[in-house]
Amino acid sequence: MSGNLSHRPPILRRPAGIGGALPALILISLFFVVPVVALLLRSVTEPVPGLQNYAILFGDGTYARVFLNTFLVATVVTAVTVIVAFPVAWMLAIMPPAFGSIVFGIIILSMWTNLLTRTYAWMVLLQRTGVVNRTLMDIGLISQPLPLINNLTGVTIGMVYIMLPFMILPLVGTLRAIDPMTLRAAALCGASPFDAFRRILLPLSLPGIAAGGLMVFVMSLGYFVTPTLLGGTSNMMLAGMIAQMIQSLLNWGLGSAAAFILLLVTMALYALQLRLVGAKRMTGGI
């Protein structure tokens, strides 16, 4: 019931000898710490030592727009993903396990399908003469094709689709832990289905939403393939910009600085979530 950390088995609390962890430490240092430090060094040494790369990124309106665009897309994608994922996760949580595992299988299978394939599939669906536009025109809802691709709409649709499993999985875990009887109790207390959702189900599922949301947001910030293919050149996102800086402009310093800013933002968000979730635990809530 309680999330009391002092009940953890002693083995998790006892400070282990550093010797046993040495191989892992070397591995982590070599492949994770060293590259990050190298990245940081590059950003302040190329082409000449100094903070000029950061000054350019923060000072130039074009780069600022890319940053803004990136955060806007990540925010919208996260919000839409939460809205779409919640009903699916709830259905999975209350479904009989046999059906549930089939739906789970479908979701996982889509996750395992090649990313490029899925993104190209969306290009086919969303283009001017694509299935979506043609269907809408055939049933007479629209007379002109909607601009669904090479803009933020296309990026959002494609990325929400890619991100859904990362939202659904943690959310199902949280929702499964909620006793359905709690909602019956809320109903008998006089809560309409909407009240029960707003006052009980939603607050109880916040840890899952936070975990999934952070994952989706962070992944969206650094996403490359989908925004590049579905967003077109005018809607460049940070990852696309970094790729361009390094591949086309061969400006490693500027690219490294942008990548480092992305890393800092991600870490700040993670720290924020740890704080929020941690604080919740302390008060005896879930």
Added chain:
Amino acid sequence: MTEPFLSIRDLHKAFGSFVAVHDVTIDIPKGEFLTFLGPSGSGKSTTLYAIAGFQHPTSGDVLLEGRSLLSVPSHKRNIGMVFQRYTLFQHLTVAENVAFPLRVRRRPDAEVKRKVAEMLSLVRLESYGGRYPGALSGGQQQRVALARALAYDPPILLMDEPLSALDKKLREEIQAEIRRIHRETGVTILYVTHDQDEALHLSDRIALFRDGRIEQIGTGEDLYLRPASEFVASFIGNSNFLPAEHLETVNGSATIRLADGSVVSGVRIDQDFSHGQKTRLMVRPEAFRLRPGPATTGLAVEFIDTAFFGERRRVIARTAAGQEIDVRPTSDMAEAHEGIASSRQQIFFDPAAAFLFPA
């Protein structure tokens, strides 16, 4: 005839070919404490859920003061309920939990505050308002659930095995609380349990369920002293069932022959038996005496084990026909002087305190 407060009419609930509740009809007067008692799967919880609105009956009706509840959704039935599992809202404090039903009813803040204080004092958790449910014991959580269920003054309180997750000591403590709260609030309570002691302790009346039907409904005394069937007799209290053959009945008083050949007269019966019909004679363990009294009849037995518990003795005895029976006579002074010989050959009972059921 005046309309009963709560009326369950021919309630029928089938899940496919399985009939969970079989044409149950009960009238419940205002303020009554009625317990649905029965083994698991006997339909008692299904009946309760039909009243709560969690399950729609296949046929039949539930009427509150003459108006049908069936078309009313759960959240508009204005019924209080305490569940088997802890269903407190874990993200809200104790006070917020109790306030919840008042908040969704958009009651003014001052009233909510006053009512929450009143309810927490009713369940004696005044100083716990600021805590979260996770920091409370199981018994405290159920008391908060009780406060939450009563906060909006519901006319009916449903309780679905609310004490089954608690240990024995806590159960007894909260039983006393429930009795007191029933007395103080006068709320009509429908209580589901499979524990006969709980049912006897708490209820004004008990409806004993078996296979989706009500086997007998009445006070605890009715069910204990005047069981309508062998099932009732065996479910409430302890019983010995001795195989017997019915010989004749004169003026509602039967004469039977037990398996060891002895003939017993003066057994009270409520139904007709034919000559030679196989029957079972039920004798409560405490109806046995170690010494003959007026109107008693003797039964030849061999003592296997005896134990002394102060107010009672517990004797395991074997009849001449080889059946083990449970004997719990009250201790009396004469016996104490006489001493109990392990070789004693007879125990005694009053045939008028025994019941005859078809085999």
